[in-house]
Amino acid sequence: MAGGAAEPGSEPQAFQRLPDPGAPRLTSGYGRSSLRELRDREFCRLAGTVYLDHAGATLFPQSQLTNFTKDLMENIYGNPHSQNVTSKLTHDTVEQVRYRILAHFHTTPEDYSVIFTAGSTAALRLVAEAFPWVSRGPESSGSHFCYLTDNHTSVVGMRNVVLSMNVTSAPIKPEDMLSVGEQGAAADDPHCQLPHLFCYPAQSNFSGTRYPLSWIGDIKSGRMRPVRAPGRWFVLLDAASYVSTSPLDLSVHQADFIPISFYKIFGFPTGLGALLVSKHVAPLMRKGYFGGGTAAAYLAGEDFYIPRPSVAERFEDGTISFLDVIALKHGFDALERLTGGMENIKQHTFELARYTHGALSALCYPNGAPVVRIYSDSEFSSPDVQGPIINFNVLDDSGHVVGYSQVDKMASLYNIHLRTGCFCNTGACQRHLGLSNEMVKQHLQAGHICGDDVDLIDGRPTGSVRISFGYMSTLDDAEAFLKFIIATRLCSPGDQPVLQASSREVGASSVENNCYSPQEGACTDPGVCSDSCPSVDTTGMHQSLSEATGTQQTLPETAAGVLHGDLGNHVVTNIFLYPIKSCAAFEVTKWPVGSQGLLYDRNWMVVNHNGICLSQKQEPRLCLIQPYIDLQQRIMVIKAKGMEPIELPLEEDGEQARICQSKVCADRVNTYDCGEKISNWLSKFIGRPCHLIKQSSNFRRNARKTSGKDPPPGTTATLSLVNEAQYLLVNTSSILDLQHQLNASDGPGQEESFPMKDLVSRFRANIITNGTRAFEEETWDEISIGSLHFQVLGPCHRCQMICINQQTGQRNQDVFQKLSESRKRKVNFGVYLLHASLDSSSPSFLSVGSKVLPVLKENTQCPESLSFQRHQGALA
Structure with missing residues (x-):
């Protein structure tokens, strides 16, 4: 699309622009060179990105850095x-x-x-x-x-x-x-x-x-x-x-x-x-x-x-x-060379803000409710009273605020960079959002601090969303942002966006009533995924399981993500581990349990040349790397299409290991580098220098509080390289409920846009269970699976990784958007588990077919499912 916004799918029609004295300044640039030429020459790194956080930090031009380096x-x-x-x-x-x-x-x-x-x-x-x-x-x-x-x-x-x-x-x-x-x-x-x-x-x-x-x-x-x-x-x-x-x-x-x-x-x-x-x-x-x-x-x-x-x-x-x-x-x-001075920048950035403010103010739902609530002391009438900043919250069609962290996650799917929170300005945040001093103190007691993603407490927003323009911003950037709001708020299947003129002058433009419908399965990052993107064979492999008794068991072939529907209610239907963080799942039917969770789950991770952990959010191709663990031979085999398989020992050689440090969710972890051979293999496949590191066996990372709950007293539970907790459990009924909504627009006889196998893999759970009601797992306080006992720590707050198809590496924002709409402002799916106790005197195993016995929270009610009860006849 114009302006380089990497949005998935087909191009929407251009916005119609009303005749306005400010319009020429929006497109002509500064002096002899057009703004598009300036962007191509000085800010080519912005291709595919809409950067709207100039109030946080603006961007330097290429020539500034080149000339400074030449000077030095x-x-x-x-x-x-x-x-x-x-x-x-x-x-x-x-x-x-x-x-x-x-x-x-x-x-x-x-x-x-x-x-x-x-x-x-x-x-x-x-x-x-x-x-x-x-x-x-x-x-x-x-x-x-x-x-x-x-x-x-x-x-x-x-x-x-x-x-x-x-x-x-x-x-x-x-x-x-x-x-x-x-x-x-x-x-x-x-x-x-x-x-x-x-x-x-x-x-x-x-x-x-x-x-x-x-x-x-x-x-x-x-x-x-x-x-x-x-x-x-x-x-x-x-x-x-x-x-x-x-x-x-x-x-x-x-x-x-x-x-x-x-x-x-x-x-x-x-x-x-x-x-x-x-x-x-x-x-x-x-x-x-x-x-x-x-x-x-x-x-x-x-x-x-x-x-x-x-x-x-x-x-x-x-x-x-x-x-x-x-x-x-x-x-x-x-x-001065690029813009001609600050007066030109002042006019240009204000016109962009005025244009965007006018169009944003005019967006309404079909019932006439506004799509956003803008926090401003001006009508954007003059740059003397208003700078190039627009602060707002997104609303649903009932007038309830959509949490800013949810908006931020959706914007990331469209490669739009904005700012959320209170912006280190609590006084203005209180005044515009109507937050009393007592409310702010109550929010702190509820666990909210400046800079976190706790965006709603008791239905009230704790912060807002801010976009801001810089001298290299373009009208295309503004339009890309407006199309993002329309696509995520006004373009449900069969709907059309509704624009209503406000009581005042809209500004530099109006927006044409065209719904932007993303193309199914389209890849949003052509630099990562293309027609040559390898597809992954997800069929399972024969796996050897060496039990503590010394006997070996060969597990039958299973297709990753295929749910077994004949095991009755509340049983484990699938078990997955992810030996390499953010890489493909490894499915088993029986697996040893250690002090950190499933044995070897997230024991390795891929880092860039600076030692920073890579995830699928930066490198979607990680999901195409398939690790397999052979406990009998004590090796991990890593495969990817177009690459020769490579083997690694499961345990480090203490004499050769190069100790290094990295971070996982702000926790510093001790690791060791797995060597140059695997580094070259990964670098070749991913396309940039990277390394594989493994958590040191003598390093302990203690389990921490999740969703306001502390680990059970007296436990010594520790974490591998997971983000939050030892295990993630997902209920089949919850997946079925979401699948029905996603596939609701598919006609009779059409292939499902989101097959069950695809959805299961997107949520990257360790334990899949079948149940009777969607999201009933969120009412559980504890569960037992066989001889193992777990505490339920709380729901998993989802990010944009669920938009990545784990078989192709392609992105599609529909899953996140639909889940966001259905879960009523919080994108929760699945629950975290932690060992309440683990008897280390004898080996423990987690097995498919084991009964799941939940204990409900006190004074709890079953959460409202998305639509399962309304459609269970159709789902059946």
């Missing part, structure tokens, strides 16, 4: 604190970059100084620690630290520093800013010089609201006051979000402190920011800690320290990141 290769930059020639070159180049930064913000060294910091957060902390606060006392109310509640966490965090200095801290709501300012002005005393600080964002990183820059002059002059406090007011303008897409003229709006973050503007380098400090306030700043390079003179044996004279030298402790500073020069060059 042609020049020698030494430590600027030395006196040699290379040091002098570094010092002069860094100073030139300081001038360039000040010129970018329309000011000069006579008015502002540039202090390089580790980022905007470090700049804010510097202000909190260096501001000339006056503590409260018997004769003075002391200084006031006031901040807008729509500030980023890093601004609110200054509160802890000032409280430790006995300084009053006061949050100010945006809607109260004008009224409290008027009240405070009357209390002014021209003789009082108490220093106070007011902090506010030029642009909300939550909603994109742009607050008046005129507040700076109004507060400093006394026309506005955040609170009734006589004295001298200073203003900190948090410009990190604002200056990423807009010019800031400090010759007009002379804030005292301006923290900025350069990766928000250029994409590279990261970890570098600056604090711009007005020369009027610089002499008042207090220096506490001093590091290398900041001292004109000091004594080690006596409390004697003289700082350097300039404010930058005084506060840049240690050696600055001078190579990153030099990279900024190439960032400014690229930005």
